[in-house]
Ligand code: PEP
């Protein structure tokens with residue numbers, strides 16, 4: 282069903298999850314399935330529908346081969362192999378026979394019959410116990426969307442086929458879809474679903490492009506090719522922006538890029554607050570292919586390397602050699618700066634399950650992070666050995682995610698010692714002094730931080746999860762997103778407790794959740810005594826510049842107010858004023 286084109290200006294308000302702005306053409310990743318109507322057809326119309334099916338299957342196969350080649354060249358062969366599964370499905374005669382049979386028996390339009398057959402296939406997969414097979418249900422859906430697109434008179438096309446930059450609009454952006462997008466051509470991401478720490482948001486920040494999530498009914502109002510403006514700072518999307526708006530935004534964007542260029546000149550400088558507290562700003566790394574952005578950002582190192590990305594989009598597990606090569610490449614590129622490698626953190630709210638890791642749970646309270654590694658020492662030890670090998674360059678640290686009890690640190694460190702002993706016995710070069718640390722992501726870890734601190738090398742607070750577990754608010758759940766509040770006094774008090782315990786045991790505490798990259802929250806974090814931050818590469822220059830212009834003493838007084846606040850707005854206002862006073866030249870841009 283064709284939507285009528287919106288010609289008026291329409292503003293959508295959502296939540297900005299990656300700063301900056303862009304104006305460009307929409308690329309709608311449409312949920313075509315929703316728009317299918319049921320139509321009866323005459324007997325005489327059946328051969329025509331079968332011919333349409335054949336044409337669409339042929340076009341789909343050709344596209345899949347191209348995408349497979351593209352992903353193989355730009356990502357890797359493993360990621361490309363997902364599309365082998367799609368090609369296999371499309372070549373499956375029984376599926377085509379079922380559609381033709383449905384057309385003949387039901388005398389309904391092709392789109393409708395195709396959707397029903399695909400749904401049966403998808404359900405069969407989803408009902409399977411095995412996680413990896415379950416995911417094939419999502420592959421069936423991907424494939425169906427592609428065939429349906431090819432059945433449309435005017436196909437939507439994919440980003441890969443376009444040559445100009447686009448703003449991706451989608452109901453939700455799944456990891457499998459993200460793998461398909463040519464990231465160089467994405468100017469921004471706007472989704473109906475998602476929270477600040479959703480996959481779409483994290484990827485957008487990694488790419489340094491604006492993102493807005495939680496935009497209700499956006500997909501119903503826009504079409505591919507529409508002109509939109511996306512403002513990731515204000516959380517706003519404007520369909521058909523006026524000339525004035527474009528000019529105003531253009532002016533601000535110009536200022537912003539000038540500012541960033543200016544800040545980059547001082548990028549490799551060590552930063553101190555105005556009253557002399559050293560602040561180090563590290564970068565988060567999701568994919569080794571983003572390493573250039575980290576190097577360009579002037580970060581003091583990598584504070585969080587999310588290794589799970591090496592385990593995604595592939596049917597098998599990465600070998601020790603493969604992992605070691607990836608970790609070594611990052612260690613070497615960053616040397617002598619520090620790189621903190623986080624061990625596998627699949628399960629829970631994010632990422633896919635795996636045929637070889639059946640134990641992981643989709644529940645955020647289930648088997649994820651270190652819990653999973655400890656019940657799969659075979660998988661964990663391969664990763665530990667690979668990290669130890671990369672640690673021979675001397676700049677690697679390792680940390681465990683989702684720790685909730687001291688005993689988990691003991692068990693993990695014991696496996697680390699075994700891995701070390703094995704490498705030693707085998708005569709394999711490794712970093713024998715590798716330091717391990719703990720992510721503070723659960724209230725239980727924060728509340729027992731004194732005991733944890735005596736048993737580990739450092740802390741890194743994962744505020745994305747700490748907020749989720751403290752406030753009992755699913756970080757991806759749309760309906761409760763307004764409750765997701767890093768400024769909640771309970772979260773701040775756990776942070777304060779963690780910093781105090783770390784100081785007492787003379788270990789460092791960094792913050793590597795998304796909170797660390799938010800200018801407005803920076804005075805509070807510095808005020809709580811945080812000296813190490815790890816943020817998306819694009820945020821490094823601004824966070825460094827702000828930190829260098831803040832007074833720790835004034836920030837500490839604001840943090841004390843925030844800890845007992847009953848009125849969050851007044852804290853935000855005070856933080857805004859503190860930043861405006863610290864960097865008056867950025868006033869116009871700071872919250873833009
Ligand atoms: C966090 O929870 O803050 C964190 C950094 O880990 P992730 O977002 O990967 O769960």
Ligand code: MG
Pocket residue numbers: 682722743745746
């Ligand atoms: Mg986490």
